[in-house]
Amino acid sequence: MEYSLKYILKKILHSIPILIGTSIISFTLGVLAPGDPALQILSMDGINQPTEEELLNLREEMGLNAPLYIQYGRWVKKALSCNLGESYISGKPVFDELITRIPISFSIALFAVILAILIGIPLGVIMAIKCNSFIDNIGRIISLIFISIPGFWFAFILITIFSEKLRILPTSGLEGFKSLIMPSFILASGTIGIIMRLTRANILKELNKNYILTAKSKGLPYKITIFKHALLNSLLPIVTLIGNYFASILGGTAIIESIFSIPGMGRFVIEGIFNRDYPVIQGYVLFTGTVYIVFNLLIDLSYLILNPKIRLGGGS
Incomplete structure (x- = not known):
């Protein structure tokens, strides 16, 4: 128990410098970006040219x-109170804009993770059980296709088939659960391929270890050997992958949200980039960076449950 608390404290302390670095990068994006924020705000109507006195x-x-x-200190102080500035375009607080879009992006990301887990792990287990068989070869081909195919191209294929031809899924907008199916599957496709291969490789590696051979020699049923022992001991790298994937995909839905016209965080920042809306870009980078750090911390803490060596002080 004492070691577990030290482990948790150590991971939290390690996250603080990363969080500070993320805030510096976020702030720098606005400072080094081309253009004058004051000029941009005063020129928004596109009619009147601001005077030098107005700019000053x-x-x-x-x-x-x-x-x-000093600018950085002020910006961090505001950010700590959930004040990320106001959008140059809408004039609304960036934090409020992000908060209203989080549930949309979160729904897509969560569904994508669920699909990756429910499809990737079972197929990886089947590939391991049927190692070097026809099924295994087909699985490896499918995983390679999923990993290799560009998401935007895959999106156009699925839109053509399921929206234009079969007319069973919407092409754009947010119209309930059906609107999440294609965006989430496209986001999950590459990770499904990676999880399939990672699960297969880890299970095959575990099956050659002494404790598995001992279990087999004692007549333990094959299914129990696979699912209770080999798969369970293969979960650490898979959990790491899935945790990092969810953290990154939550802030990486920009292209998919733009393709499907979904009003999430990704589309919001894309519009901010095109409009040179720097507070939006700064706030988005800081927010998604913080989410990524928090999820990595949660992944590290989950090792206490999945890996007894760490819980007992045998790992770090």
């Missing part, structure tokens, strides 16, 4: 004339 006053009001370290 707005820069002073926005704190752009202060040294960078």
Whole structure:
């Protein structure tokens, strides 16, 4: 128990410098980006050209004339209170805009993870059981296709088949559960292929270990050997992959959300990039970076449950 607490504290402390680095990168994106925020705000109507005095006053009001370290300190202080600035385009708080879109992106990402687990792990187990058979070869081909095919191209194929030809799934927008099926499967496809291969390789590796050979020699049923021992001991790298995948996909749905016209966080930041809406870009990078760090921390903590060696002080 004492070692477990030390392990948890160690992982939390290791996350702090990464979080600080993420905040610096997020802030730098806005500072080094081309263009003058004050000029952009005052020129939004596209009619009147702001005067130099107006620009100077707005820069002073926005704190752009202060040294960078002071600007960074102010920005971090606001970010800690969930204030990520206001969008240049809509004038609304960036944090509020992100919060309203999180459930949409989260739903797509969660469904994609569920699909990756429910499809990738069982197929990987079957491939391991049927190693070097026709089924195994077909599985390896399918996994390679899933890994190799570009997501946007796969999206157009599925839209053509299921929306244009069969007319059973919507092409765009958010119209309930059906709208999540194609975007989530496309996001999950590459990871499904990776999980299939990773599960197969890890189970085959476990099957050659002494404890499995001992279990077989004692007459333990093959299914119990596979699912209770080989698969369970193969889960650590799979859990790591799935955890990192969910964290990254939550902030990486931009292309898919744009293709399917889904009003999630990804589409929001794409519009922000095109409009040079720097507070949106800064807020998005900081938010998704924080999510990624938190999920990596949760993955590390899950090892305490999955790996007794760590729980007992035999790993780090």
